[in-house]
Amino acid sequence: MNKISLQTGLAGALILMSGFAWSGDVKLYDKAPSVEELQRQLTGGDGGEVRKPRTRAIVFGDSTPAESEAPAAQPAAAAPRPQARPQTAQTAQPAESYSPPPAPAPAPAQASDRAIAFPINFSVNSSNILPESVPFLESIAGLMQKDTSMRLIVEGHTDKSGPAARNAVLSRERAYSVTNYLIDHYRIDPMRLMPVGKGFSEPLPGMEPTNPKNRRVQFRIGG
Known part of the structure; x- marks a missing residue:
């Protein structure tokens, strides 16, 4: 089974209730939820017909992310081929070269605004997953096994x-560690997982950046 490696991979106060904390479009769980609960939270559906989630662009580099789903790129219309000039013995000219128009740039990858966050525990200053975090990963694996078309961004x-x-x-290493755990233990297709490290750039709303609850792994649906 192939692992995703670091070298080849990409790039309001909380209210505690019923085992999770709500923070905008992120639910922070303190115990492993059911597959059905994860599906409802990530898709907005009821476990049956899945509603299309709201999306936001995931843009790498210095580009500005879009705030809503980007429309599908439309193929550029083919430019008319220039007609050759009539040639005579006195005015023979080389045929004009023709360059096709450039292909349209691909649309940016899309990610849902909805996210779930797990307090995955690692060894100190390490990306080694501790055994008490396995039930959270079992829930994610169960969701991906139920919906085999789902792709997740692992933050x-x-x-x-x-x-x-x-x-x-460290945040990037931990995202890859979770990704590889899902691949190795549950045979999830590596192409369905997109790990990314956020560092401390996105603390939970209403929390001080130094609050230990900000140490988390988030999952959201990726396009």
């Missing part, structure tokens, strides 16, 4: 403790 987040550069690397 690693840290709190603001420690150097920013180290947190950025």
Whole structure:
């Protein structure tokens, strides 16, 4: 089974209730939810017919992300081929070369605004997953096995403790660690998982950046 490697991979107060905390479009769970609950939260559906989630663009680099779903790129109309000029013995000219118009740029990848967050525990300053976090991963694996077309973005987040550069690397390593665990233990197709490290750039709303609850792994549907 192929793993996703770091070298080849991409790039309001909380109210505690019923085992989860609500924070905007993110639900932070403190115990492993059922597959049905995950499906309702991530898709907005009831476990039957899945409603199309609201999406936002995932843009890497310095581009500005779109706030709503980007329309599908339309193919550019083919430019008319220039007609050759009539040639005579006195005015023979080389045939004009023709360059086709450039292909349209691909639309940016899309990600749902809805997300679920798990307090996945790792060894100190490490990406090794601790056994108490396995039930959370079992829930995610069960969802992906139920809906075999679903692709998920796996986001690693840290709190603001420690150097920013180290947190950025650590969050990415942890996202890849979770991704590889799902691949190795549940045979999830690597193409369905997109790990990314966020460092402490996105603390939970209403929480201080140094709050340990910001150390989490989030999942959202990716296009």
